[in-house]
Amino acid sequence: MLVRLGAWSVLEAGQTFVVGYALARALDTGFLAGNARTGLLWLGAAGLAVCAAAYGTGRVYGVVAALVEPVRDRLVRAVVARGVREADAGALSGLTQQVEIARDTLAGVVMVTRSFLFTAVGALIGLCSLAPLLLAVVVPPLLAGVALFAATLRALARRQEAFLAADEALAQELGAVVPALRDVTASGAEERVADTVGERIEAELRTARALARLGTARVAALAVGGELPAVLLLVTAPWLLRHGVTPGALVGALAYVTQSLLPALNNLVHGLGTSGSRLTVVLRRLTVRRPEGPETATPLPSASEVPSGARTTEREPGRRPQPSPALSLAGVTFAYGPAGEPVLDDFDLTLPEGGHLAVVGPSGIGKSTLTGLVAGLLTPVRGSVRSYGRPVRPPEAAAPRATVLIPQEAYVHTGTLAENLALLRDRPVPEGELLAAADAVGLTPLLEKLGGPGATVAPAELSAGERQLIALTRAYLCTAPLALLDEATCHLDPQAEARAERAFAARPGGTLIVVAHRISSARRAARILVMDGARTTCGTHAELLRASALYRDLAGAWTARPAPVPR
Numbered sequence: 324m325l326v327r328l329g330a331w332s333v334l335e336a337g338q339t340f341v342v343g344y345a346l347a348r349a350l351d352t353g354f355l356a357g358n359a360r361t362g363l364l365w366l367g368a369a370g371l372a373v374c375a376a377a378y379g380t381g382r383v384y385g386v387v388a389a390l391v392e393p394v395r396d397r398l399v400r401a402v403v404a405r406g407v408r409e410a411d412a413g414a415l416s417g418l419t420q421q422v423e424i425a426r427d428t429l430a431g432v433v434m435v436t437r438s439f440l441f442t443a444v445g446a447l448i449g450l451c452s453l454a455p456l457l458l459a460v461v462v463p464p465l466l467a468g469v470a471l472f473a474a475t476l477r478a479l480a481r482r483q484e485a486f487l488a489a490d491e492a493l494a495q496e497l498g499a500v501v502p503a504l505r506d507v508t509a510s511g512a513e514e515r516v517a518d519t520v521g522e523r524i525e526a527e528l529r530t531a532r533a534l535a536r537l538g539t540a541r542v543a544a545l546a547v548g549g550e551l552p553a554v555l556l557l558v559t560a561p562w563l564l565r566h567g568v569t570p571g572a573l574v575g576a577l578a579y580v581t582q583s584l585l586p587a588l589n590n591l592v593h594g595l596g597t598s599g600s601r602l603t604v605v606l607r608r609l610t611v612r613r614p615e616g617p618e619t620a621t622p623l624p625s626a627s628e629v630p631s632g633a634r635t636t637e638r639e640p641g642r643r644p645q646p647s648p649a650l651s652l653a654g655v656t657f658a659y660g661p662a663g664e665p666v667l668d669d670f671d672l673t674l675p676e677g678g679h680l681a682v683v684g685p686s687g688i689g690k691s692t693l694t695g696l697v698a699g700l701l702t703p704v705r706g707s708v709r710s711y712g713r714p715v716r717p718p719e720a721a722a723p724r725a726t727v728l729i730p731q732e733a734y735v736h737t738g739t740l741a742e743n744l745a746l747l748r749d750r751p752v753p754e755g756e757l758l759a760a761a762d763a764v765g766l767t768p769l770l771e772k773l774g775g776p777g778a779t780v781a782p783a784e785l786s787a788g789e790r791q792l793i794a795l796t797r798a799y800l801c802t803a804p805l806a807l808l809d810e811a812t813c814h815l816d817p818q819a820e821a822r823a824e825r826a827f828a829a830r831p832g833g834t835l836i837v838v839a840h841r842i843s844s845a846r847r848a849a850r851i852l853v854m855d856g857a858r859t860t861c862g863t864h865a866e867l868l869r870a871s872a873l874y875r876d877l878a879g880a881w882t883a884r885p886a887p888v889p890r
């Protein structure tokens with residue numbers, strides 16, 4: 324199959340070679356030499372090559388379809404098997420729709436990548452056969468443009484994914500809110516609903532801006548790789564002519580650059596930029612275990628978050644099965660030492676994927692103990708702690724992490740900033756991704772102050788807040804979907820704290836638990852867990868103001884005395 328694809332592509336790319344070459348010959352040996360017949364014959368040869376290429380293109384489509392269809396079939400089989408296993412027709416229809424998107428985008432990726440490779444080879448061979456000196460003018464900017472584009476590809480996919488997730492989250496939120504506007508007004512919840520919708524809009528705006536910023540890199544790649552060679556050919560024309568390049572070869576070279584390389588690079592940059600990132604998103608959704616259609620991509624945190632002691636895991640008839648929650652604690656009892664008083668006693672908590680929970684309570688009540696249990700650092704005496712349906716394990720276990728814990732005291736080691744940030748990843752993090760994470764969390768000013776990702780960090784010379792920003796960005800770059808911020812922003816000012824928390828909350832599919840030390844931090848969460856020994860309660864800010872005297876006290880104290888910002 325690949326051989327056939329290659330063969331038809333060669334026929335298609337033959338046009339690239341022949342058109343530039345024939346143009347050069349038509350001028351040099353034909354029209355400029357006063358021999359119009361020869362010139363016309365060369366132009367005729369170019370015309371024939373175009374016809375042959377058109378036939379080749381038709382065949383290429385057939386082979387690409389034959390290549391992509393089996394992939395589609397395999398995906399359909401996997402999706403149907405899952406749908407049957409989980410007896411969920413709704414999820415099945417959503418997933419089969421995504422299989423079609425995967426097929427189309429895969430075909431697009433194969434087409435543009437293949438076309439660029441064959442066109443580039445055809446054009447470069449053509450340039451070499453006209454005059455090898457032409458390669459010295461065209462190849463360096465072309466390579467630079469391709470390298471620039473390749474460097475931004477992963478960051479582009481991540482930002483596209485973040486944008487799609489934010490877009491879906493907003494659509495889902497609006498889909499829930501708009502039909503219920505009368506109820507919202509009747510229950511006086513306008514402000515809270517407006518806040519939630521506003522946050523979703525803000526999140527989408529941020530992801531759209533981040534995506535657009537990276538779009539400039541695409542334009543730059545195109546300008547450097549596609550347009551600069553044409554400019555260089557014109558600028559160096561006198562020098563090229565002096566060194567034996569004929570006028571016809573110069574015109575042929577311009578044809579290669581403007582008619583073949585520029586359009587092929589343009590297709591690659593735009594095709595891979597959009598199809599490639601869509602394909603990544605869709606494939607990830609199709610290969611995760613839980614059913615996830617566009618309408619369930621980022622479940623609303625408040626929809627199924629269940630406070631302590633009120634688990635509802637039974638399936639209602641006709642409803643989709645609930646995916647495994649990001650976190651579930653069932654009957655957890657924990658004490659420090661066999662004779663110690665239990666810090667948690669028969670404690671239950673369920674948090675869905677994408678949920679955002681704030682934990683508040685008086686000092687020494689067990690908030691850090693809870694995060695330690697969730698992170699797998701502590702083991703319950705009784706009960707279970709599960710993440711995405713699996714028991715949590717200590718962080719050193721040789722398996723992909725499900726949770727990342729950022730404690731109050733941030734750890735920064737001597738080394739480069741990039742090494743510090745990539746600490747929780749098993750491979751080096753591409754610079755584009757690193758910069759995007761720094762931008763999202765709010766580390767960019769410090770990164771610039773230090774001199775970029777390659778700058779060496781002296782931990783003792785950083786303020787506590789700066790160390791926290793580094794630790795937060797490191798955790799943001801970690802692939803663990805469940806982030807635990809245990810007063811991890813206490814040395815940041817409220818705006819910086821809000822930015823970092825929002826960045827974590829906006830991670831596609833990311834789930835967030837924040838041990839809050841400011842009222843603003845608690846209010847940002849969809850649900851708040853008030854730990855008060857035996858009287859642990861969970862609810863929204865408004866519900867807790869009504870139902871929990873402790874929460875009223877805490878909220879009152881926080882409002883009256885904003886938390887200090889130690890340096």
Ligand SMILES: Nc1ncnc2c1ncn2[C@@H]1O[C@H](COP(=O)(O)OP(=O)(O)OP(=O)(O)O)[C@@H](O)[C@H]1O
Nearest residue numbers: 659660663666684685686687688689690691692693
């Ligand atoms: N390593 C330990 N050994 C023994 N007891 C401990 C240990 N760590 C915490 N405790 C006790 O467990 C209880 C809960 O502590 P924890 O640190 O979880 O509370 P917290 O709510 O996070 O407090 P804070 O807000 O002050 O950080 C406290 O009584 C504490 O003294």
